[in-house]
Amino acid sequence: MKKNGVNMIKISAKNVDVFYGKKQALFNINLEIEENQVTALIGPSGCGKSTFLRCLNRMNDVIDICKVQGEIVINDFNINDKGCDVVRLREKIGMVFxxxxxxxxxxxxxxxxxPTIHGMAQSKQEMDEIVETSLKKAALWEEVKDRLHEPGTGLSGGQQQRLCIARAISVQPEVILMDEPCSALDPIATAQIEELIDELKKEHTIIIVTHSMAQAARVSQNTGFxxxxxxxxHGSTDKIFKNPENNKTQDYITGRFG
Amino acid sequence: MSEATHTVKSYEEELQSLNKNIIKMGVSCEEALGKAIIAITTRDSENAETVIKNDEKIDKFETTIEQQVVNLIALRQPMAIDLRETVTALKISSDLERIGDLAKNISKRTLLLNENLPKNLVDALVRVSTNVQKQLKSVLDAYLDRSSSMATNVWENDEQIDELTNLCMQEVIKYLKEHESNLDDGTHLLFVTKNIERIGDHTTNIAEQIYYLVEGEYLEGDRPKGTEPIVTGEK
Structure with a gap:
């Protein structure tokens, strides 16, 4: 959604700190995620990008020693508030691993x-429609329409990942989080997922963690290092990959690190 | 180049080799221009022939650099400063190649000149060419030092070259009027003057590329322009 030619902010992280026990994993993160855009999070292993991604749908709750401080505002609502319904939140914010x-x-x-646990379909027919639409949006329908009642684990890796994306979008989330969605896929399947990401951003806001700089450059409009x-x-992908402000960013993306 | 070096050494070496080839090519162009100017002002055919012969070397540099750039893009996918190094090398090499061609053209015309040139005309040619040579040297220094301020200076000085070119044109036109029976020489001299000015323009292009290479942004504003070109020699 654009207002006066500027993309609206979908998610706003304010002063986010994350601790695993005594060890601090994230330090005062302030980041705004634009709506209907793809934001790529890059950085070396252990830099905190996945931890940050997991903050956005409260996935860190499942880790006992993990403590999240600061605000994460989605649709004017701080998801770290006590009153936040985490099940509803994860309906709005899907995830692909x-x-x-x-x-x-x-x-x-x-x-x-x-859709069943969220009570989204009133009849078998409605559910059939949800399944078909989700698979179509995930560009998988044509390949699987005749074998819908076979096990999902029988698909190829790339198809399985598209199935997971179809599963994520079936509950019509506003945001989709992707944690290295292509690292286990071959280049063709990767290209199909990337094309899919490009399509999905019309209706969803996407945040993708990736180790592939080339992938970040290809799929995202904004990049955070x-x-x-x-x-x-953090800035436009175009700027980050052509003329980053920070020397550390430059050293990382050009392969000069360490 | 960035201060830190690449984790992959061969990538680092490829970028350095590209960088060295640009400098070598630039020095070859500097030599070509220097010799071409000596040749025309002192009527020295030997130097003129050397310039003509050596242009092949400059052309080869361009081909090599082009191949290096294509390889880097295809095999290394350079980003940020490396991307700017790669892309500007391609553009700078094509400006240098043109500079080499123009020096060669000056030398070819030198060999065709029949008469000794009057002192006023030689002086005017030397004034503009000295300036252009200085610009070319400065722009190569700016590339070597990755200095956007030196590049900006070169860019701003182009105005002076345009003015000196106009003064030189006036001398050539005067010569043409005084030697109506020798239109050939006069015409060659017009082209020589224009060629020197064009070399100045290519040097300015290179300065713009260096600015982009260092700053990641384009030099803003209109190119400094001298007075309008004089066509008739009568204001």
Whole structure:
């Protein structure tokens, strides 16, 4: 959504600190994520980019020793507030992981699971429509429409990942978080996911963590560079890869690190 | 170049080799221009022939640099400063190649000149060419030092060259009027003067590239322009 030619802010992180026990993993992160854009988070292993991604749908809650401070405002609501309904939050903010992780169920059940628990379909027909639309949006429908009742784990890696994306979008999330979604895929399957990301951004806001600089450059409009738990630089992808402000960013993206 | 070096050494070496080739090519162009000017002002055919012969070397540099750039883009996918190094090398090499061609053209015309040139005309040619040579040297220094301020100076000085070119044109036109029976020489001299000015323009292009290379932004504003070119010699 644009207002006066400027993209609206979908997510706003303010002074976010994250601790694993005594160890601080993120230091005072301030980052605004634009709506209907792809934001790539890059940085060396252990820099905190995945930790930050997991803050956005409160995935860190499942880690006992993990403590998150600061505000993460989505739709004018701080998701770190006590009153936040985490189940509703994760309906609005879907996630796709590094390794495709379909449920050990049929393709159909993989997609219908979310809409069922969120009570999104009143009839079998409505559910069929949700399954079909989700698979179409994930560019998988043509390949699987005749085998919807076969197990999801029987698909190829790239197809499984698209199935996971279809599962994520079946509950119509506003935001999709992707944690290295292509690192287990071959170049063709990677290109299909990247094309999909480009399509999905019309209806969703996407945040992708990637180790591939080339992928960040290809798929994103904005890029944030994390290093040792700090957000070093954030800006348009175009600027980051042509003329970054910070020397650390430059050294990292040009392969001069360490 | 950035202060830190690449983790992959061979990548670092490829960028350095590209950088060295630009400098070598630039020095070859400097030599070509210097010799071309000596040749025309002192009527020295030997130097003129050397310039003509050596242009092949400059052309080869351009081909080599072009191949290096294509390889870097295809195989290394350079980013940020490396991307700017790679892209500007390509553009600078094509400006240098033109400078080499123009020096060669001056030398070819030198060999065709029939008469000794009057002192006023030689002086005017030397004034503009000395300036252009200085500019070319400065721009190569700016590239070597990665200095955007030196590049900006070169860019700003182009105005002076335009003015000196006009003064030189006036001398050539005067010569043409006084030697109506020898239109050939006069015409060659017009082209020689224009060629020297064009070398100045290519030098300014290079200055713009260096500014972009260092700053990551384009030099803002209109190019400094001298007075309008004089066509008739009568104001």
């Amino acid at each position: 590094q390794k495709p992780n379909p449920f050990p169920k049929t393709l159909y059940e993989n997609i219908s699971y979310g 994390f290093h040792l738990g700090e957000l070093i630089e």
